[in-house]
Amino acid sequence: MSKVRAGRDMTRLLHDFGHELPRVPQPPARPKEPRLFRHAPRRGTRRRGRGWAPASAPVSSWRMTSDQAPALWPFVATPGLPATGAQMGIDQLSGGSFFADPLGWVLADQVPVTNPNIFSFGKPGRGKSGTTKAFCLRMMDFGYRTLICGDPKDEYEPLCRALGVEPFAIGVGLPARINPLAFGPLGQGWTGLDAAEAQRRAAVVFGRWLTLVRGLVGSQRIGQARVPFGPTDEVVVTNALRQLTGYAQGQSQLAETTIPALWHLLDNPTNQLVAQCRYGSARQFFDETRTLRDALGQLVSGALAGLFDDRTTIEVDWDAPIQSLSLSRLDPLGDDAVGIALTCLGSWSRGMRELAQPGDLRIVVRDESWKQLRLGTEAVKSFDADLRLSRFGGDIQFAVAHKPSDLLGVGDAGSQAVAIAKDLLHLADIKILLGQDAAVGDELERLLGLGPIARDLVTGWGMQGKGRALWCVGEHPYKVATVLHPLEAELAYTNQNIDAAG
Template structure:
């Protein structure tokens, strides 16, 4: 408790002696609460369990113009939460900037990319595939429902991102294919691990069984009707993405490690942003699968940095992220998503469209939203999408542009004006090219928007 000595003459000036209604000092210290002058603490799970805080899930969305310190903030949270038992999973380190943090913690980062050895199977069974033969019918039915839900969301996202329609017919075909290829049946005690090429092959050389169960009159009608699906899935097995997501995973997560990072640097370096977006979607789905069964007390920070690269692909890609954020809500994981502008997820569709509505809903999947600096042009959407008042908008477009790490923290219905303080070591670990290549931008005085 802070103490001040005041004379009776001075006291009235500070009456009623309240220095802002700060949050309880639990969780990790972040920096200054500049309104109260005290230390601001971040405790997402604690906020969920605290009745007085209107936070129902521990997810965090971070917005900010490039160079404003989104990644630095995430890294500080990751490092500081370690002592509370949180370990981190970085789903798609596009610029390989989390590798530095991983190595500092004694963990070798995992890389996937063109020509590299490592593979991630986005259709991985994950921990749900363990001890399958020992489960009863009810549990097998439950597990298959979870698996097929995840697989369908991913395939819909992949197909939608190639601008191939994915309606009820396609969904039925893919559901049948998944069933045929994995061989699941409540009466059977095994399930076969599946991969994208296996799904593709089943569509390319369909069995009579599959054609009948999909209700096609002939092989030719089946092949004609599923051409778009085949081409869309084929894209994952060719071009830039070849050799990344088309085989069994070679990467096993060591859940005891303080951090696990999957780097996409080599793919990103090729400059094909659509491929990066698709890769992020695959990792997103895979990471979701890895969290479908968790040990009690196994708490994770699951990060999706630069999520705009995924969600601008298509509305189906937005839905895929939406599904992951919703699904692992109950297990205590803190999911962090970073974006440039609040309107980023809306870029997948026309204003007023179904896509825009889904994207708006996505913004409400986190009760904690941190707004680092933005350009003046973004002020209007801060109001319309996040409901900021004029004073709060100004804080984001003016004060927060003055220094990296300055942000408006929206915790449930409360607002805090916070400056993140980095330690010496953190400053080294969070140093990114943003500051080297564009020092003016990093200091927030440039008005150009490279987001």
Template structure:
């Protein structure tokens, strides 16, 4: 029986050493000793031993509470920062960060870190959820930053208390009243015409006549009459003759819509020749539908309202100006929409040459009525939204729900396409409470996620002043906070809560 040898062979280091090669030595690693700090030492549940070190002889009875991170924003460590600078009007509380929420559309546009390219704001909300109160509070608080407010068409006199509180008397437009507004007004562009050079006169002429054509295209389109190249040529040539621009007058004459209609209905020889018609009969046959549309407006919706020169003197240095259309409510949505279109053109004329630093908040309520007039009537509103950045105007549109924008026509019509573009021209969207049935509209038209939809249809609908603010691609859960004076100025339930006169105590002024 042989014994197995336990001798092992030489390793690689020994073999290389036989041939004169040495492997590098491995440096010894010193292991650091474990340090015990105040947070690494093991401590019993009763605390560390020793005098004054907090040791308890018995465990204190503790209650166990379970809650969500929304209910414990003070102690929850993962709170999202607001991401917006504290500039502009302080609107309320951002519940996602726990801090104050500030609204500054113009400041957001000038800040490259905020994804906002225009200062336009669209506000949606079910009636009674604080939609108008939020807008009024914003306009009131921005007065401290040099902003003035222009309400183009107060259809329900909601802004009258705010105007009176600021010492301004709103202008009331209606049948039988003395106030008149000429939508074909020159505005500041017509001042000092006799001192203008040829180039500046041509520039101003192009701006004025383009604005007038947009207005008249919308008014004629509201009567379901097409406004093509033939109509545009006739209207443009008639306006140039009425103002005296065609004859080179040094002082232009401001036209009115009735004067334009009479010039088309009884065309002079200069108008017929300027439009390149063979004779007067040829001109009348080609413009029959145009003249009928303008005639129905002059004798109908525009009569006594927008058929004469402007009779009101607007103080543009006042903190707020409002034009009330509440007297037109009995005439129907079309009459109100036509009035809003005329006021839109007049307001644009007043702002075409604004002084540097003249910041203005333009509030447009019930815009869906103007949209229902058709695509041509919406183009003037579309132009204002596109030029808001140039004019330094904060355009605010108010509507009940996103689908109001789609009432302009059929799903595939040009009017609906323009209405959808209006949403994209408003980088700031304020979504107050909505019913659950509107959730699909929020997803398809605004691209809201399911969580954001539940905020609008759940949390926001449960209280006034709650809204989901979309600033570019960022979302903020905001609760608007109103002061006591603001609550009185923004109350729209006066008709519902007022006490009838016969039920009041004549001595105390309270219910008997």
């Protein structure tokens, strides 16, 4: 089959007879920009020195958890926090500054924090005191004041004196006394309150006192067991307190009472109290409240004597940058006495802050908190109540302990006290984990849900320098090295006794 020959178009025909059609002007060509990247074949460019391979590299799929991923992508860090609050040190993963702002984190939707409470754990000598004092001192620039709610070792006295404040020393034979059954601000202006507001305040005050008495009674022992505090004891104590203050009689001005007065009334009950508690006779009242009365009597003549058995004798300047209640004079009395004092101070400080004005921001430091928690289930409940109220009062509860298992030493495995103590960890969304021995690593991973990389940071990197800590802000971990100013380092130094011995 012959190939059909195509004819000439108009342009070619005119060209053959010597005519040229006018051309449309073409725009000038743009200069080509240099290319930064050029496509390369899978096996590379087939030239000398261009990495060409006769076969492609095998591709394999891998699965890993989020705590394993940094091993392959080490520069992927936790999402950064807002640059608000106190600048604590260097974020080792991002290389930037690390800022701590607990209340600001609660208000920020992008930060997984629902309460501003802080738990700080660390082996002695790893920088717990330095980190705590630096946080308190630097947050003062943002309007925060600090209350040291019990200083068992006088660690905060140099900081107080540097700020022009003299700590209150509490001990046997000293003039400073604190009444844990003080009304606090809720007792002011009682005569001008309407019935509804008076009932609301009474419920708060008597509830706080009942929590305190429950914790104090539960701290006593019958052999190896703690003294029980049941619903009947609760009714007796509540009615006795209402009678002592005049609330049961409908008085317009309530009277302040004390724990010795409560014990004295229970030991010498009135007919009105016996009837209100639904006992058939005074003899039945004595028989069924013997354990309660003996526990209170032991406290009045023992751990509370000369300390918390009378009206408050100190005047606290709540406008000062810091206030501290020193308990070092109680150390010879044992850990239980210090724990009972911490329980009383916790209840008293909560009462003083129940009507805090908006913007009155305060950091409440609870050092050696494990001594209070080891007093039994009721003492744990009292500590639990303080943490739960922080979200509504605006205070930041800063609890300091050695390791998370200190919270579990309150009772037998599986007991109610241990269950409540575990829940305490969830009432503090911010945890500062300083250096720990390797033996504590498994405990950290089990109780706090840390992965192996975070655990190794605490037991490895955290032990290589003071102030190194893993800050757990909600579920986000941050590898932070606290940097102290020389003046802060001097105020945070706690090895004076060792220096003297050397």
